[in-house]
Amino acid sequence: MYKQSNISDYKKVLDKIQQKTLVYGDKTLMAEFRLGKGALLPKHKHPHEQTGYLVSGHIELTIDNVTHQVKPGDSWCIAGDVEHKAIAIADSVAIEVFSPVREDYLPEGR
Numbered sequence: 001m002y003k004q005s006n007i008s009d010y011k012k013v014l015d016k017i018q019q020k021t022l023v024y025g026d027k028t029l030m031a032e033f034r035l036g037k038g039a040l041l042p043k044h045k046h047p048h049e050q051t052g053y054l055v056s057g058h059i060e061l062t063i064d065n066v067t068h069q070v071k072p073g074d075s076w077c078i079a080g081d082v083e084h085k086a087i088a089i090a091d092s093v094a095i096e097v098f099s100p101v102r103e104d105y106l107p108e109g110r
Contacts, residue, residue, distance in 0.1 A: 001025060009107075010034065016088070017041060021105045022095075029101045035059065035088035043085040048098040050078040057092025061085075 003023045010018040016036035023030050035041075035057070043062075053075045061068045061076060063084045070076070078084050098105070 014041065015039065019105065021107060024101050024106065027101065028097050028099045029105055030095065030097045031105055033094045033096065035086070035092045035094070037088055037091050039088040041086040043083050045081050045083045046102075047080045048100060048102055049080050050084075050096055050098055052076050052078075052094050052096040055093040055095060058089040059092050059094070060087045060089055
């Protein structure tokens with residue numbers, strides 16, 4: 001599958017957090033997240049393994065009660081069902097891959 005970039009595909013997830021599904025296949029889904037400074041992604045967990053890369057900005061990422069100061073070029077992998085949360089210290093852009101595919105991130109009418 002090939003998908004060309006489209007700036008209108010962003011949807012609001014939480015206050016100051018936007019998400020866009022970039023591409024997906026049978027086993028993985030890749031998404032872009034834009035977090036405004038001060039955005040809070042509350043502690044949560046899901047069955048999906050989540051691998052991420054910070055493109056720009058600065059986030060404080062807590063995985064299983066261990067906090068990391070994430071800067072551009074840093075990456076992470078969160079196992080399924082592990083609690084995690086994030087705070088955007090600065091406006092940030094992150095790319096994340098989920099496996100299995102997150103059904104809630106699939107485009108409508110796919």
